[in-house]
Amino acid sequence: SRIGIYDVDSGTGAPLTADTENYFDESNPSWSSDGNIIVFVSNIGGYYDIRLKDLSVNTLTQVTNGINTYNPKISPDGGKITYFVDSTLYIVEIESGLTTEVDADTDGESIAWSPDSGELAFISYQKGPADLYVFNLSVQSLKQITNDSGLELKPAWSPDGTRIATASWDETACIWDSATGQKLHALEGHLNGAVDVVFGPDGTRIATADVCVGRVWDVGTGALTHTLETGDDAVDAVAFSPDGTRVATNTGQVWDLVTGALLHTLGDRAYSLVFSPDETHIATTHPDGTRV
Numbered sequence: 001s002r003i004g005i006y007d008v009d010s011g012t013g014a015p016l017t018a019d020t021e022n023y024f025d026e027s028n029p030s031w032s033s034d035g036n037i038i039v040f041v042s043n044i045g046g047y048y049d050i051r052l053k054d055l056s057v058n059t060l061t062q063v064t065n066g067i068n069t070y071n072p073k074i075s076p077d078g079g080k081i082t083y084f085v086d087s088t089l090y091i092v093e094i095e096s097g098l099t100t101e102v103d104a105d106t107d108g109e110s111i112a113w114s115p116d117s118g119e120l121a122f123i124s125y126q127k128g129p130a131d132l133y134v135f136n137l138s139v140q141s142l143k144q145i146t147n148d149s150g151l152e153l154k155p156a157w158s159p160d161g162t163r164i165a166t167a168s169w170d171e172t173a174c175i176w177d178s179a180t181g182q183k184l185h186a187l188e189g190h191l192n193g194a195v196d197v198v199f200g201p202d203g204t205r206i207a208t209a210d211v212c213v214g215r216v217w218d219v220g221t222g223a224l225t226h227t228l229e230t231g232d233d234a235v236d237a238v239a240f241s242p243d244g245t246r247v248a249t250n251t252g253q254v255w256d257l258v259t260g261a262l263l264h265t266l267g268d269r270a271y272s273l274v275f276s277p278d279e280t281h282i283a284t285t286h287p288d289g290t291r292v
Contacts, residue, residue: 001271003029003040006282011264016040016053016283017060027285028071028272032078035277039063039072039081050083052094063092071109075117082120084108089122091137102135103142112155112164114178121145121155121164121178132166134178145181154196158219159203167194173208175219185222190215196237200244205257207238207247214238214249216257228255233269241279248273248282 003016003026016038017026025048029040036056041048050063050072063072063081072083081092082102089102089111103124110123120135132145132152146152151169157178158164164178173187173194187194190210197208205225206217214228214235226247228235233251240247246263248254250273254264270284 001285002026003038003283003285005276006266006284007280009280011266013266013284017042029274029283029285030072030074030081031274031276031283032074033076033277034078037074037078038283039074041069041072050081050092052081063094071111073111073113075113076115077117080117082111082113084111087125089120091120103133107153110153110155112157114157115159115161119161121157123152123155123166132164132176134164145176145178147181156198156206158199159201163199163203163219165197165199165206167197167208169193169195171210173197173206173217175206175222185219187215187217187222187224189224195235198238198240200240201242202244205240205244207240209235209238209249211235214247214255216247226255226257226260228253237270237272239273239275239282241275242277243279248275250284252284254282 004013006013024044026042029038031038038053042051047066048068050069052061052063069083072081074081083090087106087108088104089106090099092099105124105126107123112121118137123130124133130151134143152166154167156165164176167173171190171193174183175185192211194208194210199206204219208215211234216226218225230251235249237250245257246254250270252266256263273282273284275282
C-alpha cells in the first residue's frame, strides 16, 4: 500500500513519497496541526519504522530504527509521537528521541491525544475487558475511565478536552466525561458494531462508522442528524474537514453536512484517511501499491 495526497477541490492525487518503482508498504498517516508534517509507517528499510515527512522543506526523516511499529499519532503540539509495537504503547519525543513505555496490554491500535497534548486516551486489557484509560504525561499517571462490559475501541477527544467518545463492537458509540468517567450518551443502532468515531472541530457533532454506513450525531442531544449511504463499500473510517462542513469516509466519498449531498468520489476504498489542516487535501492509504 502507498500513501497519497489528494486535492479535495479537484479530486486529483499524488504519492507522498517519490519512489514509485520499488514495492514497499506505507500506512497509518498522521498529520500535524500546522499541516507541515506527516508521520507514517514504512517498511522501506526492511522494518515497519516510523518516518516523518516535512512537506514545507520536502525532507524525509526516519524516527524509529529497526522495529515494527503501528499506528503512529503526532501530538497536536508537534513535539511527540505515539506508536505501538504489538500491544505495547510508546511515546517518543521527536527532537530528543526519548522514548517512554506507557502500557503493555493495549489493543494495539486505539490511541488519541488530548487537544493540549498533555494526555493520551487508549484502550487497555490490563484488568481483563477492553476499557478506556487516560495517561497524563506531566505526572506520569494512569486513570481508568470505563469499567463496564462493553468492547470499547478507537477513543476520540472533544476539542475542549472535556469529553471522550469511543466506538464499540456492542453496536454502540458512547460519549464519556473525561474527568469523571460518566457516560453522557450511548449512540445506538450500529448494526455491525461501531468501528470508528471522531468529533467535529467545534465539538457539537460526532461522526461514526459501522461497516454498513457512516453516521453523524448531535453531541448535546445524542440525536442522529445524517446517514451517509456509501453503497456496497464497507465504512471503516470517517474524518471531518477542519471547518466541520464536510465528512469523508474511507470509501473515497466526501459529503456536504449542510446539504447532505455527496460532493466527491476520490477513488477506490482506502484503509485510512485524514484531512490536511488547511482543508484542501486528504491523505489516504490504498491497498493497491501501484496507485494512489
